[in-house]
Amino acid sequence: MENLLNKTIPQIQEMIAGGKLSYFELMGEIENNVKEKEDDIKAYLTLDLKKAKLKAKKLDGVGTSLLNGIPMSVKDTFVTSGVKTTVASKMLADFVPEYDAVSYKRLIDSGALLVGKTNMDEFAHGFTTEYSAFQVTRNPWNLNNVPGGSSGGAAASIASRTALIALASENFGSIVQPAALCGVVGIKPTYGRASRYGIIAMASSLECPGIMARCVEDAAIGLEAIVGVDPLDATTLNVAKERFYDQLNLDVKGKKIAVIKPIMQAVSAEIVLAIEEMIRVYKKMGVEVREIDWYDLDIDSKIYDILYRSEVASNLARYDGIRYGYRTEKETKTLDELYQQNRDMFGKHVKRQIVTAPITIDKDNPRDSIYYQALKIRRKNRDYIDKLFLEYDAIVTPATTFGELAIGKTADEKWREENRNLARINGTAMCPTVLYGYPSISFPIGFLKPTAPVGVHVFSKRLNEQGILNLAYAYQEATGLKCLTPKT
Amino acid sequence: MKLTPIIGLEVHIELSTHNKMFCNCLADHFGTEPNTQICPVCLGMPGTLPVPNKQALINTIKIAKALNCKINNEFIFARKHYFYPDLPKGYQITQFQDPVGSDGWIEIGGKKIRINRVHIEEDTGKLLHEKDESLVDFNRAGVPLVEIVSEPDFHKTEEVIAYLKEVRLIVRNLAVAEARMERGQMRLEPNISLTSNVSKLPDYKVEVKNINSFRFVKGAIKYEIKRQTKILAKGKTPKQETRGYDSNDGKTFFQRSKETTTEYRYFPEPDIPPVVFEKDEIEKIVRAMPETRTDKIKRFVNDYQIKEESVRKIVEDKKKADYFEAVWKEIVDKGNKDKKYGQQIANFIINKKHLIGLPPKEFAGKIVESMKTKRVDENILQIILGEVLEDHQGLVGEYKQGKHEVLNFLIGKAMSMSKGKLNAIVIKEGLIKRLN
Ligand SMILES: [Zn+2]
Numbered sequence: 001m002e003n004l005l006n007k008t009i010p011q012i013q014e015m016i017a018g019g020k021l022s023y024f025e026l027m028g029e030i031e032n033n034v035k036e037k038e039d040d041i042k043a044y045l046t047l048d049l050k051k052a053k054l055k056a057k058k059l060d061g062v063g064t065s066l067l068n069g070i071p072m073s074v075k076d077t078f079v080t081s082g083v084k085t086t087v088a089s090k091m092l093a094d095f096v097p098e099y100d101a102v103s104y105k106r107l108i109d110s111g112a113l114l115v116g117k118t119n120m121d122e123f124a125h126g127f128t129t130e131y132s133a134f135q136v137t138r139n140p141w142n143l144n145n146v147p148g149g150s151s152g153g154a155a156a157s158i159a160s161r162t163a164l165i166a167l168a169s170e171n172f173g174s175i176v177q178p179a180a181l182c183g184v185v186g187i188k189p190t191y192g193r194a195s196r197y198g199i200i201a202m203a204s205s206l207e208c209p210g211i212m213a214r215c216v217e218d219a220a221i222g223l224e225a226i227v228g229v230d231p232l233d234a235t236t237l238n239v240a241k242e243r244f245y246d247q248l249n250l251d252v253k254g255k256k257i258a259v260i261k262p263i264m265q266a267v268s269a270e271i272v273l274a275i276e277e278m279i280r281v282y283k284k285m286g287v288e289v290r291e292i293d294w295y296d297l298d299i300d301s302k303i304y305d306i307l308y309r310s311e312v313a314s315n316l317a318r319y320d321g322i323r324y325g326y327r328t329e330k331e332t333k334t335l336d337e338l339y340q341q342n343r344d345m346f347g348k349h350v351k352r353q354i355v356t357a358p359i360t361i362d363k364d365n366p367r368d369s370i371y372y373q374a375l376k377i378r379r380k381n382r383d384y385i386d387k388l389f390l391e392y393d394a395i396v397t398p399a400t401t402f403g404e405l406a407i408g409k410t411a412d413e414k415w416r417e418e419n420r421n422l423a424r425i426n427g428t429a430m431c432p433t434v435l436y437g438y439p440s441i442s443f444p445i446g447f448l449k450p451t452a453p454v455g456v457h458v459f460s461k462r463l464n465e466q467g468i469l470n471l472a473y474a475y476q477e478a479t480g481l482k483c484l485t486p487k488t
Numbered sequence: 489m490k491l492t493p494i495i496g497l498e499v500h501i502e503l504s505t506h507n508k509m510f511c512n513c514l515a516d517h518f519g520t521e522p523n524t525q526i527c528p529v530c531l532g533m534p535g536t537l538p539v540p541n542k543q544a545l546i547n548t549i550k551i552a553k554a555l556n557c558k559i560n561n562e563f564i565f566a567r568k569h570y571f572y573p574d575l576p577k578g579y580q581i582t583q584f585q586d587p588v589g590s591d592g593w594i595e596i597g598g599k600k601i602r603i604n605r606v607h608i609e610e611d612t613g614k615l616l617h618e619k620d621e622s623l624v625d626f627n628r629a630g631v632p633l634v635e636i637v638s639e640p641d642f643h644k645t646e647e648v649i650a651y652l653k654e655v656r657l658i659v660r661n662l663a664v665a666e667a668r669m670e671r672g673q674m675r676l677e678p679n680i681s682l683t684s685n686v687s688k689l690p691d692y693k694v695e696v697k698n699i700n701s702f703r704f705v706k707g708a709i710k711y712e713i714k715r716q717t718k719i720l721a722k723g724k725t726p727k728q729e730t731r732g733y734d735s736n737d738g739k740t741f742f743q744r745s746k747e748t749t750t751e752y753r754y755f756p757e758p759d760i761p762p763v764v765f766e767k768d769e770i771e772k773i774v775r776a777m778p779e780t781r782t783d784k785i786k787r788f789v790n791d792y793q794i795k796e797e798s799v800r801k802i803v804e805d806k807k808k809a810d811y812f813e814a815v816w817k818e819i820v821d822k823g824n825k826d827k828k829y830g831q832q833i834a835n836f837i838i839n840k841k842h843l844i845g846l847p848p849k850e851f852a853g854k855i856v857e858s859m860k861t862k863r864v865d866e867n868i869l870q871i872i873l874g875e876v877l878e879d880h881q882g883l884v885g886e887y888k889q890g891k892h893e894v895l896n897f898l899i900g901k902a903m904s905m906s907k908g909k910l911n912a913i914v915i916k917e918g919l920i921k922r923l924n
Binding site for chain 1: 528534536537538540569577578585624751753755759
């Protein structure tokens with residue numbers, strides 16, 4: 001049934017409606033893939049196939065939702081009641097929550113079936129999924145390579161077809177970059193359009209739920225399910241629901257997109273070539289493409305760093321082992337000792353973030369603090385980009401600053417030195433969507449080599465999810481770069 | 489060297505809202521089974537988010553307004569970090585910059601006490617210490633707590649107690665809190681220092697934490713004054729520190745010094761966007777508020793033309809004030825519009841307490857009667873008084889030398905001369921006027 005998993009969700013639902021396939025068979029296909037590939041790839045921290053199969057068996061006929069009976073993976077940063085949620089940290093190695101992340105709940109309520117919880121960097125801090133406290137996930141296209149991160153398990157689960165839809169979270173490229181490295185589509189909505197309730201992260205306020213899938217149609221379907229105002233998240237927006245899938249539109253003629261020139265000048269020639277090819281395709285469809293300059297390339301990364309790092313130590317303060325999480329077996333004499341023992345379970349990268357947390361607020365002169373300075377510049381930059389969106393429908397950057405990355409490479413001091421500038425450039429490309437809340441999509445635009453897909457990152461003004469979905473959809477349909485299958 | 493106590497107060501009051509501050513758990517935790525009013529949010533479970541309780545904010549606006557504060561229209565929440573087992577998230581959500589209210593004041597016995605700020609925050613859980621273990625009850629965690637911070641404007645314990653009683657009266661009058669001390673719904677933290685120069689604040693202060701009765705706050709202040717006086721007498725400066733109060737021996741005891749005070753690392757709560765109240769929204773809240781005492785005094789003075797001194801005596805007791813207004817209404821309903829009635833009703837309420845039991849209508853009748861007599865018989869009164877004073881010039885002389893008890897004799901004379909047409913009060917007032 002190789003072909004089955006090359007079909008989009010609507011096509012699969014059609015087969016089921018036509019009696020050619022059952023949800024149970026679909027889940028069986030997923031199970032086969034898990035058996036065949038998961039030992040190598042290790043996308044999942046927890047698998048729940050037994051329950052998924054049981055539920056699939058009970059589903060008769062087609063539900064009203066396109067997500068009915070669809071196998072889904074969920075990044076282990078989302079709490080799932082009754083299913084272990086570790087956020088890839090030993091701190092929560094045995095944590096089984098009794099409540100649900102809202103985005104997860106919405107997908108479940110739409111009929112999706114949980115296959116398992118996917119691997120990630122511990123507390124979503126990292127970009128290779130190598131910082132997981134439990135396992136290293138491999139890239140399905142090349143088992144020697146990383147899948148990207150922090151949503152590396154999610155991207156790998158889609159690329160290896162052990163799930164048809166993945167719930168993941170975006171923050172500084174956490175969806176964009178692994179989606180590109182694994183040759184899948186990843187989308188995150190406008191900040192506030194989907195609930196953050198139940199996402200565990202180092203900087204929860206900067207984290208945004210998103211969807212990964214094999215094609216734009218599926219991504220649109222998943223996104224539709226998770227957006228909507230949520231009384232449990234005070235930052236959600238009260239915006240009417242949209243039918244992202246029904247409104248997918250191939251006609252992008254006359255749309256204007258901007259490519260950030262200084263970024264293009266900094267990334268490798270092979271990535272530039274891929275993007276130039278993409279531009280040719282778009283121009284053929286009647287899309288106007290222009291190169292634009294950018295403000296200070298470092299400034300957004302710096303603002304991001306201040307906001308992110310202010311929040312990290314604060315968000316992680318609750319892990320004291322008193323109410324849940326790791327609790328030392330040892331006798332402790334004082335409260336401080338108890339805290340020390342319990343909190344020792346954080347991984348070293350997490351600890352490093354906690355102990356180096358800067359004091360960003362001067363308590364005597366709060367208004368002059370670096371934190372408020374950052375907020376001020378943030379407003380200025382946001383206005384700058386908002387203005388660009390009066391003219392352009394979308395802004396384009398590479399989805400990754402490197403083509404592929406071997407496992408273990410980031411530990412190499414030399415590599416880090418060489419890539420310092422690229423990391424900076426990556427910040428320029430990835431920060432605006434986090435800091436200013438723009439919706440963004442990452443989709444495959446070609447291959448650097450047969451085992452290394454390459455993607456692009458497109459973002460637009462707030463609440464224009466449909467616009468970027470359509471751009472990606474038109475490109476996908478024009479090139480046939482859809483449901484890409486690793487040859488391994 | 490004369491030392492003057494400089495005292496400031498931090499008062500914490502639990503709001504009696506239905507729900508907790510950031511989740512939907514019930515807020516009324518008194519007498520509940522431990523850990524029965526909890527949820528993932530108030531337990532600080534991973535990934536949960538706080539959503540501010542609007543009613544609690546409205547109630548805080550009311551308190552701030554009643555304390556004559558400036559109301560900010562944008563409230564920002566902040567995280568205050570420290571580790572303690574009763575603090576689920578490792579930080580308390582409170583307010584740092586842009587509190588609900590700031591720069592207020594209330595008047596205590598003619599003295600203005602400045603209020604620095606009024607802000608809203610969440611309460612912590614409670615530790616229960618058993619033989620070999622400590623347990624935590626989180627029913628209280630997340631209950632809305634209003635903090636009222638005064639400037640160090642008190643010099644006497646009596647002022648402190650009067651202030652606390654007034655604050656308690658205000659929140660009860662607003663029906664936003666029960667403020668029952670024995671239930672821990674009102675907690676007090678005085679900060680105390682002594683100075684020989686009142687115009688300059690001392691460069692230290694001693695905070696006494698978590699006191700839950702007026703009597704104990706009195707005891708703590710008294711003890712601190714004694715303790716600090718001794719230190720200062722030796723030419724030393726008391727250390728800036730936080731102390732506790734032991735109600736068993738009436739002494740304060742050292743808890744922690746300034747040096748070991750936690751750096752709270754305040755920073756704006758990123759999970760809650762600033763809460764904006766539009767101006768008209770705040771006005772609507774204020775309009776729906778019961779009248780504050782200050783406003784009531786002002787209104788009584790202006791609308792009823794009563795001396796402020798009399799108004800204070802009436803307004804201190806809501807029953808008296810309500811009775812006043814009921815009587816006034818009766819009189820106005822009868823078509824009597826003379827502004828002088830106000831003072832007369834006030835005088836009657838203050839001086840003839842036994843009459844307050846009467847239905848307002850009857851009481852009003854007596855007032856109208858007394859005023860009528862006064863006006864109709866003004867001429868007769870002056871004639872009679874003239875005659876009485878003429879007849880008893882000796883007594884008049886005695887009165888003028890300070891022998892005021894002769895007044896009653898003169899009143900009696902005038903009364904019998906008027907054959908009951910004039911009442912004693914009218915005669916007394918008339919006599920005093922003429923004698924002075
Ligand atoms: Zn709760």
